[in-house]
Amino acid sequence: MSCAFDLAHxxxxxxxxxxxxxxxAHFEGAPAQGTVILRHDVDLSLDAALxxxxxxHDASATATYFLMTESVFYNLDxxxxxxxxxxxxxxxxxxxxxxxxxxxxQDNCLDPxxxxxxxxxxxxxxxxxxxxxxxxxxxxxxxATYRSDSNQHWRSGCPHDExxxxxFPWLQLxxxxxxxxxxxxxxxQTMRAMLDAEKERxxxxxxxxxxxxx
Numbered sequence: 001m002s003c004a005f006d007l008a009h010x011x012x013x014x015x016x017x018x019x020x021x022x023x024x025a026h027f028e029g030a031p032a033q034g035t036v037i038l039r040h041d042v043d044l045s046l047d048a049a050l051x052x053x054x055x056x057h058d059a060s061a062t063a064t065y066f067l068m069t070e071s072v073f074y075n076l077d078x079x080x081x082x083x084x085x086x087x088x089x090x091x092x093x094x095x096x097x098x099x100x101x102x103x104x105x106q107d108n109c110l111d112p113x114x115x116x117x118x119x120x121x122x123x124x125x126x127x128x129x130x131x132x133x134x135x136x137x138x139x140x141x142x143x144a145t146y147r148s149d150s151n152q153h154w155r156s157g158c159p160h161d162e163x164x165x166x167x168f169p170w171l172q173l174x175x176x177x178x179x180x181x182x183x184x185x186x187x188x189q190t191m192r193a194m195l196d197a198e199k200e201r202x203x204x205x206x207x208x209x210x211x212x213x214x
Contacts, residue, residue, distance in 0.1 A: 003158040005149065005190070007055055010180045013160050013173075014059045020166040024061045026094050027113045030139045031170040036163070038063035039135060039174045041098050041115055044073045045194060046084040047201070048181035057091040066098035066115040066135075069107065085109070104128065140172060148174040152187040 003009060017024075017036045025035035038056065040063055042049045049065055056063055065088050067076055075081050088095050096113040097104065101123055104114050112132040116124060125136045133140065145168055147159045162168060182197060184190030206213060 003154075003160065005152050005179050006183060007051060007180050009160075010052065010175070011055050011059065013158075013163065014056060014061050016160040016163040017171075018059070018061075020163045022163065022166070022168075022171075024063070025170075026062070026064050027096075027111075027133050027135060027140060031145070031172070033169055034166075035170045036168075037140070037170075037172045039115070039172055040065045041117070041174060041176055042067050043071075043098070043117065043176055043178065045178040045181065045198075046074050046080065047197075048177035048194075050084060050087055051181050052175075052177040053088055053091050053093055056093070062092045062094070064094040064096055064111070064113065066096050066113075067110070068098045068117065069105075070100050070103060104132075106130065106132070135172070145170050146172045146174070149176060149179055150174075152179050152184075152190060 022034055022036045025032060025037050027037065031037065038061065040049060040052065042065055046067075053063070053065065067085070068074070069076065076085065085095050094111050094113075096111040096115070097107060098115050098117055100117050101119060106112075113135060114128060114132055115135045119136070125138070125141060126134065127137050128134055135141065147154065147156060159168075159171070159173065163171070178194055179187070179190060182190050182193040184193050203213065
């Protein structure tokens, strides 16, 4: 099995978890034995998130999508943003906040769960004063039951073999959709592929806005 960072292999990760007997869970109550919590920090691309969400839905898996509230790459209040949230929920997924510290104001339109963007150690695992869940606080975070693809690198190796073998008592699996939806052997190549796709999308939006592109 190739451990490429692409949507085909993401589908294989889902299948491996199912073969290992895992159930898909969310940030509700303490993590239960035999569950995988699929967490997606959507740093850059709503389109990538929706593509990943469709794959999960087709595989009868559900995840929690953490959307940026202060992103320079997308706007949750735009028509595109509102539609993305609606589609994620329609597919059975949860939608929560991905925020820049300390700006974690409550949003009643999103689930009461928070993930920090590029967190620093001094607050990364601290509970929130208002009672919302920080995904990196106990009991939802334990280094032994946590895997992340940050910067297109598995720090403890791709987990598909361990998932298939049922080796984790439970797992919080963090992935960033843009890493998987766009192709590149390195993070730099993947980001450039994303920007190329973004250019085509923006040109189409300009055309739809009756902008003369001649």
